[in-house]
Amino acid sequence: MSPVVGTPVLRKEDPRLLTGEARYVDDLVIAGARYLGMVRSTEAHAEVSSIDAGPALAVPGVEAVFTGADLQDAWAAPMPCAWPVTADMKNPAHLPVAVGKACYTGDIVAVVVATSRYAAADGAEAVVVDYKPLPAVVDIEDAATDRVVIHESAGTNASYTWALVPDPDAVERAFASAVHTVQERYVQQRLIPEAMEPRGVAVVPQPIGGDLIVYSSTQIPHILKVMLAVTTGVPEHKLRVVAPAVGGGFGSKLNVYAEELIALAIARKLNVPTRWTEDRTENAVATVQGRGQIQHIELAADADGKITAVRVKLLADMGAYLQLVTPGIPLLGAFLYHGVYDVPAYSFECTGVFTNKTPTDAYRGAGRPEATYAIERAIDALAAQVGVGTDEIRRRNYIKPDQFPYASPAGLMFDSGDYEPSLDRALELIGYEGLRKEQADRRASGSTKHLGIGISTYVEMCGLAPSRVLASLNYSAGGWEAATVRLLPTGKAQVVTGATPHGQGHETSWSMLVADRLGIDIDDIEVLHSDTALSPIGMDTYGSRSLSVGGVAIEMAAQKVLDKARIIAAHQMEANEDDLEFVDGEFRVRGTPTKAMPIQAIAFEAFTAHNLPDDIEPNLSESVTYDPPNFTFPFGTHVAVVEIDEDTGHVALVDYAAVDDCGNQVNPLIVSGQLHGGIVQGVAQALWEEAVYDDEGQLRNATLIDYLVPSAAELPSFKLDHTVTPSPTNPLGVKGIGEAGTIGSTPAVMNAVVDALSPFGITDVAMPASPQRLWSLIQEAKTR
Amino acid sequence: MRVSIAVNGVATESDVEPRLLLVHYIRDVVGLTGTNVGCDTSSCGACTIHLDGESVKSCTVLAVQADGGSVTTIEGLATNGELHPMQEAFRENHGLQCGFCTPGMVMAAVSLVEEGRVTDEASVREGLEGNLCRCTGYHNIVKAVLAAAQGAKT
Numbered sequence: 002m003s004p005v006v007g008t009p010v011l012r013k014e015d016p017r018l019l020t021g022e023a024r025y026v027d028d029l030v031i032a033g034a035r036y037l038g039m040v041r042s043t044e045a046h047a048e049v050s051s052i053d054a055g056p057a058l059a060v061p062g063v064e065a066v067f068t069g070a071d072l073q074d075a076w077a078a079p080m081p082c083a084w085p086v087t088a089d090m091k092n093p094a095h096l097p098v099a100v101g102k103a104c105y106t107g108d109i110v111a112v113v114v115a116t117s118r119y120a121a122a123d124g125a126e127a128v129v130v131d132y133k134p135l136p137a138v139v140d141i142e143d144a145a146t147d148r149v150v151i152h153e154s155a156g157t158n159a160s161y162t163w164a165l166v167p168d169p170d171a172v173e174r175a176f177a178s179a180v181h182t183v184q185e186r187y188v189q190q191r192l193i194p195e196a197m198e199p200r201g202v203a204v205v206p207q208p209i210g211g212d213l214i215v216y217s218s219t220q221i222p223h224i225l226k227v228m229l230a231v232t233t234g235v236p237e238h239k240l241r242v243v244a245p246a247v248g249g250g251f252g253s254k255l256n257v258y259a260e261e262l263i264a265l266a267i268a269r270k271l272n273v274p275t276r277w278t279e280d281r282t283e284n285a286v287a288t289v290q291g292r293g294q295i296q297h298i299e300l301a302a303d304a305d306g307k308i309t310a311v312r313v314k315l316l317a318d319m320g321a322y323l324q325l326v327t328p329g330i331p332l333l334g335a336f337l338y339h340g341v342y343d344v345p346a347y348s349f350e351c352t353g354v355f356t357n358k359t360p361t362d363a364y365r366g367a368g369r370p371e372a373t374y375a376i377e378r379a380i381d382a383l384a385a386q387v388g389v390g391t392d393e394i395r396r397r398n399y400i401k402p403d404q405f406p407y408a409s410p411a412g413l414m415f416d417s418g419d420y421e422p423s424l425d426r427a428l429e430l431i432g433y434e435g436l437r438k439e440q441a442d443r444r445a446s447g448s449t450k451h452l453g454i455g456i457s458t459y460v461e462m463c464g465l466a467p468s469r470v471l472a473s474l475n476y477s478a479g480g481w482e483a484a485t486v487r488l489l490p491t492g493k494a495q496v497v498t499g500a501t502p503h504g505q506g507h508e509t510s511w512s513m514l515v516a517d518r519l520g521i522d523i524d525d526i527e528v529l530h531s532d533t534a535l536s537p538i539g540m541d542t543y544g545s546r547s548l549s550v551g552g553v554a555i556e557m558a559a560q561k562v563l564d565k566a567r568i569i570a571a572h573q574m575e576a577n578e579d580d581l582e583f584v585d586g587e588f589r590v591r592g593t594p595t596k597a598m599p600i601q602a603i604a605f606e607a608f609t610a611h612n613l614p615d616d617i618e619p620n621l622s623e624s625v626t627y628d629p630p631n632f633t634f635p636f637g638t639h640v641a642v643v644e645i646d647e648d649t650g651h652v653a654l655v656d657y658a659a660v661d662d663c664g665n666q667v668n669p670l671i672v673s674g675q676l677h678g679g680i681v682q683g684v685a686q687a688l689w690e691e692a693v694y695d696d697e698g699q700l701r702n703a704t705l706i707d708y709l710v711p712s713a714a715e716l717p718s719f720k721l722d723h724t725v726t727p728s729p730t731n732p733l734g735v736k737g738i739g740e741a742g743t744i745g746s747t748p749a750v751m752n753a754v755v756d757a758l759s760p761f762g763i764t765d766v767a768m769p770a771s772p773q774r775l776w777s778l779i780q781e782a783k784t785r
Numbered sequence: 786m787r788v789s790i791a792v793n794g795v796a797t798e799s800d801v802e803p804r805l806l807l808v809h810y811i812r813d814v815v816g817l818t819g820t821n822v823g824c825d826t827s828s829c830g831a832c833t834i835h836l837d838g839e840s841v842k843s844c845t846v847l848a849v850q851a852d853g854g855s856v857t858t859i860e861g862l863a864t865n866g867e868l869h870p871m872q873e874a875f876r877e878n879h880g881l882q883c884g885f886c887t888p889g890m891v892m893a894a895v896s897l898v899e900e901g902r903v904t905d906e907a908s909v910r911e912g913l914e915g916n917l918c919r920c921t922g923y924h925n926i927v928k929a930v931l932a933a934a935q936g937a938k939t
Contacts, residue, residue, distance in 0.1 A: 011876055018884030019872040019891065021819015021859035028818035118809070119802070197823045197831060197885040197919050248821070248885025249919050281824035504883030504920050670879045677922030678882065705828035705917065713910040713923035742922075 002520055002585045005513045009670035010523065012509045014502075023246040026201035026218045027278040034203060034274040035064065037264060038113035038125030041286065042103030045139070045357040045698025046151065047132035049103055052111050057127040062120025066128060067112045067267065069100035075266035077234030080322070081257050083224075083477040084329035086353075090161040093152035093355075095322035097259035097266075103132070104151055104321035106699060107286035107359050112263055114271070118278075137357040137698035141295055141318045144354040151321065151355045160319050160353040161328055165335050165411060171346040175310030179301035183382045189294040189371045190768055191318065191692040192685075194364050195710050198248020199279035200288055202261045204268035213268065215242045217261055220250040220503055221541040224478070226533050228257040228325075233265055244531040247503035251682070252363030253288050254503065255543045256325045260287075285703035290692055291364020293318030294331065298338065298375040301346075306387035306394050310346035311410075313338045313375065317353045320360035327360055328353050332474060333368030333462075333544075336411040340376035341420050341460045341636060342398035347410035357698040363543060365682050366740040369461045370747055377457040377748035381755065382764065391456050391752065392428060396421060399458070406729075413462060415634045416728045416736075420458055423638040423660040423724055427456075430658035430720045431640045444760055449647035453757025457639050457748040463737040464633035465544030479628065482546070483538040484554035486515055486562050487622035490608040492601025494519065494526040497624075499539020500551035501531045505739065506671045507547060511555050513667055514733075518559035519566075519600055520586025538626070545635070545737030548667060553731045554627035561623035566603045572614045573606060574598060633728045633736040637661030639680070639745035641753040650776030652688055652754060658720040659745060664727045664736035672738050673721055679742020680719060685711050686743075687750035689769050709769075758782075788852040792817065793861030801848045808832045810848035811858060819859040819888045823917070830916030833889035834858050840896035842889075842915070859888035862895070871895045871933045880929035882920035890916045894930045903934035 017023045042049070054066035073096070080095040099108045113124035138144045138151055144158045151158055166172070176182065203216040213235060219225050222242040230237035247254065260277050268275040279287060294317045301310040317331040331351045339347055384394035399420040400407050407415040428434075433454070440452040465471075466480030485497035496511050512526040529535040540550075563583065570588035571578040574596050581588045588603070590596040603621070606612060610619035642656040659676060666672050689709035693701045702708045727734030747768070754770045755763065761782035767774065789798040792815050799814050811834065812818050820843060823831030827845040834843045835857040843856075862869040868876070871891050881887040890913065897903055897912040909930045910923070918926060 009879075012879065014884070015876040015881060016868070018881055018887055019859075019868060019875055020863055021817070021888050023884055024818065025821070025885065027822070028812075030816070118813070119804070195919055197829065197883065197917065198821070199823070246884065248823075249883040251919065281826065281829070506882070674879050674882055674921060674925060677924040678918075678920045679922075681922035682919070704826045705824045706826045710829075710917050710919065712914045712917055713927060714914040716910070716923055718906065718924050718927065719922070 004517045005523060006517045006667050010509060010513055010668055012506045013512060014506055014508050025198055025246045025248055026203055026216050029203055029216060029245065031203055031205060031274045031276060034276045035114050035116060036118050036121035037267065037275055037277040038115060038121035039109045039260065040111040040113065040125045040128045040130065042106055042108040042110050044103060044132045044134050045106050045137040046135040047103050048135065049099065049101060049110055050131040050133050053129040054111065056129055057113055057124040060120060060124045060127050062116040063113055063124035064116065065114040069096060069098035069110065072098050072266055073100060075270065076232060078232050080259065081228045081232060081325060082323040082327065084326045085475055086163050086328045086332060087161045090328060091155035091157065092323050093154050097262040105357050105359055108321065109259055112267065114267060139356060139358065139694050139696060139698050141316050141354055141356060144356045145316060145352065151357060158355045160323065160355060162350065162352045163332060164350040166348045167410065167412060168346060169348065172310050172312055172348045175301045175346040179309060180304040181302040181306065181383060181386050183300040183379050183386065185298050185379050185382055187296045187375055187378060188767055189292040189296060189374065191293040191361065192291040192364055192690050193285050193692050193708055194251045194253035194288065194291055196249035196251055196253055199281055199284045200254065200258065200260065201278040202264045203274065203276035204264045205274045206268055206272055212239050212241065213265065215240060215261065215265060216245060217242065218247050218254060219244050220247065220254040220501055220543055222501055222531055222533055223499060223539040223541050225257055225261065229261065229265060232262055242533045244501055250503045251365040252291065252367055252543060255363045256289055281705055282703045285708065286359050286700055289324055289362035290359050291361060292371060293361045294371055296371065296375045298379050300379050300383055302383055306383055306389055306397055308342050308344050308398050311339045311344050312348040315351040317351055318358065318361055319353045319355050320358045321355060322360050324360040324362045327362045329476065330361065330363060330368045334372030336409065336413050336462060337369055337372040337460065338376055339410055340373060341400060341458045343400045343404065344410055358694055365679065365743045369740065370683065370744045373457065373459040373744045374748045378751060381752050392424060395424060395456065395458055414631060415460065416631055416730050417726045418460065418634060418636050419724065419726050420636055423636065423662060424458055426722055426724065427638040427640045427658045427660040430660065430722060431642060431656060436642060451645045451647060451757040453643045453645065453753040455641045455749045455752030455756055457745055457752060459745045460634050460636040461740060461744050462632040462634055463545035463740060464549035464629055465546045467631060468628050480540065481626050481628040482540050482551040482554045483624065483626045484551065484558045485622060485624040486555060486558040488562065488604035490605055492604050494521050496526060496528045496555060497536045498528060498530045498551055498555060499536055499541065500547040501539065501541045503542065505542065505547060510548065510552065510667050510671060514552060514555050515559050518556065519563060521600065545739040548735050549633045549731060549737045550627060550629050552735060553733055554625045556733055557627060558623045558625040561625065562621050565623065566600055566621055568617060569603050569606055569613060570598050573612065629731065631730045633730065635661065635663045635736040635738060635741050637741060637745055639749040641749040643750065643753040643757055645754065645757045645775060647779055650772035650779060652770050652775065654684060654717060654750065656717060660722045660724060661738065661741050662724040662726050663738040663741065665725060665734040667735065675738045676721055676742040677719055679740060680746045681711060681716060683743040683746030684750050687747045687768055687770060691769050786849050788848050790851050791855040793857055803847065803849055805848045806844055807846040807848050807851050808843035811843060811856065817858050817860050821885055821888060823885065828917065830893060831886050831889040833892045833916060835892060835896065840893050859892060862891065869895065870936050874929040874933035874936065878925045878929035878932060880921060880926040886916060886918040890918060890926060894933065897930065898934045898937050903930060906931065
């Protein structure tokens with residue numbers, strides 16, 4: 002049997018997804034379920050003067066309307082924020098249904114209960130709410146002035162200030178003695194995650210025992226179960242949370258949402274099943290958004306462009322309330338603003354402020370794309386100042402291979418890395434020399450189609466996370482993952498994982514790991530997940546953690562199964578354990594080819610327990626909870642090529658190369674798929690996407706007509722390659738790839754845009770680089 | 786209003802509200818939930834089906850407009866347990882991840898090939914413009930459709 006790990010195995014998940022058999026929450030058939038309709042504030046900031054449910058109750062099919070006051074007794078605690086980043090962080094109470102005041106246009110002020118989907122929608126429209134509008138706080142810098150304070154109980158819009166300044170004097174000295182300094186201000190616009198499946202929840206009270214099953218389109222059934230218990234007071238053991246097929250998350254379903262709590266509360270109150278499915282326009286305001294930061298980054302460098310210090314100040318938009326990990330998102334980037342560069346002095350500070358907008362929270366990369374963007378844009382600015390190429394400035398500053406493990410200036414220990422080969426290969430793939438020549442030729446000929454080439458080299462910290470490190474960051478939970486591997490009597494295997502897939506192909510990858518370790522065919526392995534009854538212990542899927550934490554747990558559990566099977570095999574074959582070898586799924590006695598037992602036979606012996614060694618328990622079922630000793634640090638280099646039409650400002654992404662290193666690859670097919678999707682999400686931030694709010698706090702582009710999620714027509718195919726630098730911190734040597742594409746791509750594209758426009762003297766372009774924005778910049782430059 | 790619609794070759798009949806969307810007829814009345822709803826502005830294409838042989842976004846058609854018509858959904862594509870060549874191509878080329886856009890994407894792609902509109906990569910990209918995917922970056926979807934189109938020729 003040849004190993005499958007490292008080969009492009011087709012996914013086990015696909016047939017049911019390709020035939021429509023997969024069941025997402027909205028697909029579940031639930032007899033007698035009542036449909037909920039959410040009445041959301043039409044004002045971004047307002048006192049709710051009165052709510053008249055009468056007209057809604059007159060709608061056929063509407064059975065009840067609950068206001069915030071009606072549901073207040075259903076909450077044992079406010080909505081949870083699991084990451085109080087500082088001891089004095091302001092976290093105003095956030096109720097699932099607002100009482101008295103609404104703080105953004107997604108805030109729920111009443112809930113309609115109806116017998117059908119359409120009646121719930123009609124009912125929600127019919128509820129009459131009187132608002133007394135208050136001035137809305139929209140702009141982050143304006144919010145920081147406290148001109149209008151959103152939460153009276155907090156007394157300020159500043160939720161917290163968090164700083165990481167290991168050696169302030171060193172930073173001051175570096176800037177005082179710098180030959181070159183760069184000061185940049187970048188805006189990380191707000192993004193709407195837009196998972197293709199809108200969120201949904203269904204709650205089904207069980208006929209006996211007071212138990213409740215909660216079906217939710219979530220990345221985190223395990224965490225959700227704990228939080229539902231805490232916030233509703235339902236004892237945790239009375240809850241079962243199931244994430245059926247989940248149609249993408251990208252961080253937006255790594256949360257505990259008001260609708261989940263409301264569906265649970267109303268199911269309990271009325272003792273009926275409840276269900277709710279978000280519509281897309283609702284999703285835009287009601288599901289967390291990503292990014293939303295103003296970044297100030299300064300570099301100090303010597304005459305050669307060697308960076309001596311990085312100083313960063315952020316203003317981060319929390320939105321109206323703190324959701325599950327809202328305040329911690331900027332901190333996930335706090336350690337990475339020096340990027341892949343060996344920088345001795347480091348300073349980071351972030352202030353989180355409230356605004357009257359949808360809360361921000363995790364979105365693919367969460368903090369790390371922002372950090373990478375700032376350093377990768379700033380180093381291009383440094384290259385221009387020093388007068389060297391954007392490739393050369395990076396080579397001069399990369400952390401060198403012999404410096405690993407690398408003690409970073411921000412206090413991390415980078416596990417392994419070798420950055421320059423990824424740059425070399427990416428430049429080769431894209432044909433860098435030829436492109437530079439073409440660019441020069443076009444410029445010389447006066448072409449109005451401007452070519453731009455942008456490079457970014459990134460490193461991310463992922464594999465969230467060592468629990469003790471999380472403790473030091475004041476996070477409320479651990480970062481471990483749980484796994485069980487068991488052999489069934491007939492020799493089939495069951496793998497139980499606490500990681501919760503929503504498109505990543507865990508069933509395939511986990512089967513591959515176990516197939517190689519235990520010599521069992523992939524199709525004889527079942528992976529159980531996403532249901533707290535089947536997989537009671539888990540920390541779920543986010544932060545590129547599944548393989549480097551959850552996968553490692555599976556590898557270790559499979560090894561334990563194998564170790565126990567070896568003891569049983571030795572006993573059965575009356576051989577010494579040391580004389581056994583495990584080949585092609587069977588234990589063989591070395592030198593006695595006739596004596597062998599397949600692992601399936603040992604599974605049966607372990608099941609019957611008729612003839613086991615005295616101190617060996619029946620069955621082959623081993624569990625491991627793995628707490629990683631360190632983060633993992635994937636890296637890579639991306640190169641984007643754009644063409645900008647001077648006459649229209651239109652940017653076309655014409656070519657793209659990415660060379661990524663996620664350590665050992667389990668399934669290269671899945672790795673490349675993660676990269677493709679990640680790259681596009683990052684490109685989309687650079688070129689197309691932005692949640693646009695007006696001065697009243699109204700989201701102006703809440704639909705997919707107005708919010709530009711790219712289609713195939715806007716994009717090229719990608720040129721991918723990889724290097725392999727295994728992580729020394731886990732037995733699989735793996736690092737993680739879920740967020741890498743998004744982290745690497747945004748700065749590569751924007752560096753390309755700026756490069757294309759450099760003949761106009763343009764040195765910075767805000768995102769998204771829309772035709773209107775570029776056209777205006779070009780016109781301004783021409784009239785200067 | 787009474788409508789009768791053949792869905793995947795099976796006659797269905799029901800009294801519906803005039804405003805009922807065809808996608809909700811398929812999902813909630815007929816009970817075939819493979820066709821997904823991803824937006825409310827006919828932008829995402831997750832609900833793409835074939836109506837009388839043409840791909841349409843079933844969130845943009847009223848059930849009453851489909852009265853007397855014939856609908857094929859993703860559930861009707863595989864025959865005798867064998868995946869349709871387009872489904873097979875999506876699997877072979879890893880053209881799906883979370884799978885939510887996949888039924889609509891596959892139905893749109895089948896039409897594209899059947900109508901002879903696939904000539905090169907650009908034709909696939911243009912042809913699938915009305916179907917959004919957030920996971921794959923389209924790279925492998927385009928590969929899959931090109932492979933299926935090639936297979937259909939040979």
